[in-house]
Every structure is written in structure tokens, then in C-alpha cells.
Amino acid sequence: MNNQFSIGVFDSGFGGLTVFKSITEKLPQYDYIYLGDNARSPYGDHSFETVYQYTLECVEWLFEKGCPLVILACNTASAKALRNIQQLDLPKKYPNHRVLGVIRPTAEIIGNYTQTQQVGVMGTRGTVNSNSYPIEINHFFPEVKVHQQSCPMWVPIIENGEHENEGADYFVNKYLQELLQQSAEIDCILLACTHYPLLIPKIEQYLPKNIQLLAQGDIVANSLVDYLKRHPEMEGQLAKNSKRAFYTSGDVTTFDAHASVFLGQELNSSKM
Incomplete structure (x- = not known):
């Protein structure tokens, strides 16, 4: 089994970086890709159908970038999209991938x-x-x-x-x-x-x-530690080079300026 894959962390914008920060502090050895859908945020007032569509598109993008495990570090996406993704999309199209939420x-x-x-x-x-x-x-x-x-x-x-x-x-x-x-x-x-x-x-x-x-940061991070212990078949796929990559669907300069406030450090993102 090739341990060459990253853990994906998704949020509608910047907030998920508070969860990302806790996860990477608790599990610093893994490679991570963070995606913020800033061009379409905030998700809070969108319908269930819209949030599901947007979230699925971003999850599939992270799958294509080499993330077999994706954390929805967004309460709205977890509330409105996670169940459909887990029950409808993963079994049919991505049986070896997993998507977890924060709720x-x-x-x-x-x-x-x-x-x-x-x-x-x-x-x-x-x-x-x-x-x-x-x-x-x-x-x-x-x-x-x-x-x-x-x-x-x-x-x-x-x-x-x-x-x-x-x-x-x-x-x-x-x-x-x-x-x-x-x-x-x-x-x-x-x-x-x-x-x-x-x-x-x-x-x-x-x-x-x-x-x-x-x-929720430490709660989700501790839950991920437990999940990886219970699922060695997933853990064994993950690269351990401590690499971090950040992507946004919005403006990169704006993302970098705001994201540093949430993450507590400077970063350089790329366009989705």
C-alpha cells in the first residue's frame, strides 16, 4: 500500500482553519490539503440542495488531488451535505474514500x-x-x-x-x-x-x-486521532512528510491575508 496521500480539510471559507490548526498540532506528521470555497461563501444561508452541491464539488476536487480522507471542517456543510455524501455518493462512486464531519x-x-x-x-x-x-x-x-x-x-x-x-x-x-x-x-x-x-x-x-x-478544534482533532487508530487501512495510505497545501476558490491574496488571522501564521495559497 502506497503511503502517498494527503488528508483533505474543507470549509466554505476561513473558519475551518481553526480546526485545521488543531488537527495539524495534534497530528503534525501527515500531509494536508486545505480548501476554502471562498468564492461561494458563506454557506450559512444557502439551501440544503445548494450546500450539498457545493460541498460535493469541493470534496470531489480534494479526492482528485489525492485525499482519500476528507474532513468537513464546516458545521453548515456537515449539517446539510455530509449525510447525503456518505450515503449516496461514496458507496456508488468512491467506495474507498471517507468523508467525516464536525457534528x-x-x-x-x-x-x-x-x-x-x-x-x-x-x-x-x-x-x-x-x-x-x-x-x-x-x-x-x-x-x-x-x-x-x-x-x-x-x-x-x-x-x-x-x-x-x-x-x-x-x-x-x-x-x-x-x-x-x-x-x-x-x-x-x-x-x-x-x-x-x-x-x-x-x-x-x-x-x-x-x-x-x-x-470544536480539539474535539475534532482528538476524534481524528481515534479514527486513524481504528482504521489502519486508511492510516496506512497517508503520507507523513508534514506537507501543507492551501487552496481557495476565491482571490488568493485576500485568502492569504484573512487566513493568517485564523491560522496564526503566514501562508501562501493557490487558486483551486
Whole structure:
């Protein structure tokens, strides 16, 4: 078996780089290809059909680039496209390829972080309207009640570089209070969008001290470690040269400038 393939990481834009960063810190030895579909982002307000079409096109592109394993580091794509890709496309066209998302790994462990059995989920409209988190969490922790809050202004604030400025405070506090008004018993909040970790310093200013905040990067990274241990047939195909390649469907210069904020280092991307 040739260990010459990369792990693909896909997001509609920049947010998946927070997951990419955690994965590469946890598993630095593998080769990775990151793809951001910036030309068509954000995905949050698109229909299920559109998100499925866009996501499938990008996944197939990563397959062609030599990625037998692709991580959808995007909550909206995981919510609206993953199931169809796994059940319809992979068995028919790509039986030896695998596509994993960010929702299930999070749902599998979130119940371990709540004492009151009441958790909050903050995400895009698309993720919230899909009800993917309540459905998945119920499979693993049926006793946990999930309260959801969509935060439509958070991604634009972050992608326009305003997340550290005072103007972001209004919308951070607004959505947080709207969530907490749903229940006084919430003791754990999941940031169900990979952009949102950039807002953690702001969120913590308005978050009651008794509430734990969860971001997804480390959760997904730990889940991938476990997956590769359980699937040596996949792990054995992967190259271990620590190579990183970044691609975008949008403007390369714009991508590089914004991506460095999410990744914490400079990078040079290529056009998809």
C-alpha cells in the first residue's frame, strides 16, 4: 500500500482553519490539503440542495488531488451535505474514500461537560435550522436538552476583521443573552461554527463564570486521532512528510491575508 496521500480539510471559507490548526498540532506528521470555497461563501444561508452541491464539488476536487480522507471542517456543510455524501455518493462512486464531519464528534462528548443536562448551541442559521445538533446529541445523550441560537452577524464581523473591535461587543452580547434567556440552567455552550473561536475573548467578557465554553478544534482533532487508530487501512495510505497545501476558490491574496488571522501564521495559497 502506497503511503502517498494527503488528508483533505474543507470549509466554505476561513473558519475551518481553526480546526485545521488543531488537527495539524495534534497530528503534525501527515500531509494536508486545505480548501476554502471562498468564492461561494458563506454557506450559512444557502439551501440544503445548494450546500450539498457545493460541498460535493469541493470534496470531489480534494479526492482528485489525492485525499482519500476528507474532513468537513464546516458545521453548515456537515449539517446539510455530509449525510447525503456518505450515503449516496461514496458507496456508488468512491467506495474507498471517507468523508467525516464536525457534528458527530462533538455530539459524542458534549454530554460529559454538563451537570444540569442543558446545553446551548450557537451557530449559523443553516446549522441551527437543520436541527442537526439536537438530533445528534439526542442519540448519545437523550437526557440532555439543547437550546439553539443563530448568530448571523458573527461570521461577517470576523471575516471583515472587526472581531477585536468595540463594534463586535453589541452582537456578541445580543446573541449570548438571547440564548441564555431560553434557560437559566444552561451550563455549557458549544460554538458550533469554526469561525467563532476568534470571538472567544469577547464572549468570555459577557459569559457567566459558571458556564463552560466549548470550541470544536480539539474535539475534532482528538476524534481524528481515534479514527486513524481504528482504521489502519486508511492510516496506512497517508503520507507523513508534514506537507501543507492551501487552496481557495476565491482571490488568493485576500485568502492569504484573512487566513493568517485564523491560522496564526503566514501562508501562501493557490487558486483551486
